Amino acid sequence: MASATPNLNLLSNEHSACVGCGQIIASRAVLNTLGPETIVINATGCLEVTTSQYPTSAWQVPWLHSLFANPSAVASGVLAALKQSKKKIKILVQAGDGSTFDIGFGAVSGMWDRGDEIIYVCYDNEIYANTGMQASGATPYGSRTATTPAGKILDGHKKDMLAIALAHGLPFVAQTTSGFLDDIKAKVAKAAATKGPSYIQILSSCIPGWHIKVVDSVKVAQLAALTGLYPSLEFTNGRLTAAMPVTRPKIKVEEYLKYQSRFKHLVDNPKNKTTLAALQTLADDNIKKYKL
Numbered sequence: 001m002a003s004a005t006p007n008l009n010l011l012s013n014e015h016s017a018c019v020g021c022g023q024i025i026a027s028r029a030v031l032n033t034l035g036p037e038t039i040v041i042n043a044t045g046c047l048e049v050t051t052s053q054y055p056t057s058a059w060q061v062p063w064l065h066s067l068f069a070n071p072s073a074v075a076s077g078v079l080a081a082l083k084q085s086k087k088k089i090k091i092l093v094q095a096g097d098g099s100t101f102d103i104g105f106g107a108v109s110g111m112w113d114r115g116d117e118i119i120y121v122c123y124d125n126e127i128y129a130n131t132g133m134q135a136s137g138a139t140p141y142g143s144r145t146a147t148t149p150a151g152k153i154l155d156g157h158k159k160d161m162l163a164i165a166l167a168h169g170l171p172f173v174a175q176t177t178s179g180f181l182d183d184i185k186a187k188v189a190k191a192a193a194t195k196g197p198s199y200i201q202i203l204s205s206c207i208p209g210w211h212i213k214v215v216d217s218v219k220v221a222q223l224a225a226l227t228g229l230y231p232s233l234e235f236t237n238g239r240l241t242a243a244m245p246v247t248r249p250k251i252k253v254e255e256y257l258k259y260q261s262r263f264k265h266l267v268d269n270p271k272n273k274t275t276l277a278a279l280q281t282l283a284d285d286n287i288k289k290y291k292l
């Protein structure tokens with residue numbers, strides 16, 4: 001089983017990501033937990049672009065850049081090649097929500113169908129950050145993005161990727177946020193000990209995408225879980241096996257939204273009270289459903 005080695009830094013500081021980027025914070029915790037015997041397949045996106053500017057690389061492990069759409073297929077190829085080797089090497093896919101929820105979705109499903117023993121981590125910043133903050137299938141209801149201006153409340157709902165992963169019969173499925181490094185490490189260690197495919201979705205704060213202050217990056221990611229809107233959960237063989245309790249007394253979702261200008265129009269404009277109430281209902285439903 002994987003264990004975190006103190007002072008290991010397999011994602012070095014030689015990157016150009018924004019200060020406070022939730023993906024960098026989370027990915028470092030993921031990789032340091034898996035350890036050096038890991039091969040990473042990274043989809044196109046902010047995490048890839050900011051860590052691999054030619055001729056440098058921030059990665060201290062073997063690392064492959066795939067297309068935006070196919071990290072899962074590339075990972076399956078790596079797994080097939082490694083079957084010739086006696087070494088126990090972990091395979092990690094890293095991809096954003098645009099890659100996972102949208103363009104790479106079919107390849108993810110195929111990889112899970114094959115039962116390939118690959119750890120898939122989706123860093124969910126709820127937008128296509130690398131190309132200018134367009135809405136993705138993971139964008140939450142009511143959020144402002146480059147393609148969903150504040151004046152027009154987005155009517156769609158975030159795709160339930162956890163439910164989709166569970167529907168594929170994955171033995172380990174989890175969700176957490178970039179605000180909880182120990183929780184990320186614990187979930188990654190469990191994924192590494194799982195026989196078969198595993199999926200971990202990490203809400204990852206994005207400074208310019210969410211319009212938040214650098215100092216609020218961790219706090220905002222924590223509030224997402226502590227309000228119940230984006231709970232930290234674990235499912236083993238399809239059953240809920242761990243859930244982080246929400247804060248008591250309950251913190252209102254508005255407390256999470258107010259730090260982020262992407263939701264400013266909801267908090268500031270009384271006309272948008274119904275959208276705000278719908279987001280609170282989502283959190284309340286999670287609290288009931290998962291007994292948070």
Ligand SMILES: Cc1ncc(C[n+]2csc(CCOP(=O)(O)OP(=O)(O)O)c2C)c(N)n1
Nearest residue numbers: 045046068096097098099127128129130131
């Ligand atoms: C087929 C294809 N379409 C579009 C792009 C342009 N593109 C590169 S990264 C990206 C967005 C990535 O979004 P996401 O996966 O959410 O990762 P993030 O940048 O937010 O971390 C897009 C649209 C591409 N590289 N390939």
Ligand code: SF4
Nearest residue numbers: 017018021046206207
């Ligand atoms: S734009 Fe967002 S996801 Fe991209 S590097 Fe900056 S904080 Fe990270």
